[in-house]
Amino acid sequence: MEPDRTIEDEASAGISGIRRVPSRSIDNPARRGLEFAMAPAKRAVSPSRARRSLATNPVSAQQRAEPHCPEPWRPKPDPSRHRRHDHDRRAGSRGTNTSSAGETGMVKQITYTALPGLPLVEPGDPLSDIVLRGVAEAGLTLADGDIIVVAQKIVSKSENRYRDLGDVVPGKRAVELSAQTGKDPRMIEAILMESSAVVRARPGVIVVEHRLGFVMANAGIDESNIPHFDGRQMVLLLPEDPDASAARLKAALDAACGASVGVVVNDSFGRPWRNGVVGVALGSAGLCSLASMIGTPDLFGRALRITEVAIGDELAAAASLLMGQGAERCPVIHVRGWKSSGSHTPAAALVRPRASDMFR
Template sequence: MRLGDGDVVCVAQKVVSKAEGRLIALAEVTPSAEAVELARRTDKDPRLVQLVLDESTEVVRSKPGVLIVRHRLGLVGANAGIDQSNIEHGDGGEQALLLPRDPDASARRLREALQAGSGARLGVVITDSSNRPWRLGTIGAAIGCAGIRVLDDRRGGHDIYGRELQVTLINRADAYATMATLVMGETTERIPVAVIQGLAPDAVDEPASRIIRPLEEDLFK
């Protein structure tokens, strides 16, 4: 497939994490007393809970079967994005896959390599599955970006009737991730990359970290 100017290459987080060596054997994890107690309350493996705590800055909510945390990257979700599906569990026992240490840096490296090989001006989005409060089901979300405008700020502009826009902030990065996830799938499809074509090259290069809402704007704390 030939890549062209403006194409956005969307890559599943799982293959990025595997390439960056983020696979951890649970046999090598020693749970703390905090992890053991939290595992008891959530009916989870204490070793997995320890990894979640190591990757997080705050436990947001917990109950049997559910552990919602704030990841050190600022993402809020279940189990700090740590996954045990679609990874090999060898003779050494169960393993778990962590998010990339710096998904935006991963996206930048991928973009540089792809642009060098194709000669095209590209965007790159690293996608992951995400759940949203008060909505059922998972969708794709951007956790790492390079070469795209992640937020399209329309505040100060006007709608079709001339009314000034006060709060309109369009999340382009998550829109790309969601489109790509429809093609890539989230279970057994084995399609880790999707390319969105037909877009003009972005003049702005923003990281996915810009999407994270500042803590001082959290209305539910």
């Protein structure tokens, strides 16, 4: 049986309270040979005394090789990493859309707030008054650079873009497409009246090119979340000119609050090759909806050659998460923290021209 011994190599290991214990006193084989006790630190032992102690109480090479809990490993500072990080910030500051927080190394943040307590919108209602009421209910004050994202549906309602299908007489083309798609021929006629071309048609689906250039299902005509007056079958069309609608709302908000805000008119679009709908910007005012990054260097100094960022669509898509698609009743979203530079471009700039469309 091995007698108790003390290993006095604290000077080299930097650990106090380590002592050798008999193997039979520890059941776990992985722990045999060392016991770590919370003992007061002993006075420092000189290296010469430690060597004399080891000569008197020899320890096997295997035991000497056992770990003595060194200081935890920490990576050495890499100056090049800091240089790359600085380059990231410098590259970001040259981009078209960069917040000042990025330039100072602070965390970037954009806040989306669904405005509460909004009433159902009726034809002729001034949207600016409804938005300002919601801003006050949320405890906010409009400031320069804030963005208001409004659902297309309340814009169309305020502009009285309703159509009664009972007043629609389907033509020959509408009847043919009705047989092909299984849709109401009056609905098909209303779609054709808002479209410049039919892109695809099959059972349950008709995709068209809207007169404003949007490629979308049903020309954006909707039957959900609208009243059906006196039992009539009503549908709701897109705004006549979404960019103009956004500009009017911006002008009214700017005049009321004394600040320059941006406005995005948001609608839900399906996408080729992807399931589900996302928000897109039908109209905008007071912000850069399409930002060109061409010529901007990437992390390694290579100039971007074709990258354009659909800022309007990205703002709209994030707002859609709060708006919802059903009975959420959150048609207006306040956005704060997005810093847009460059010239203001309308949402019409987001529509790809037919000449550059590879799939039509």
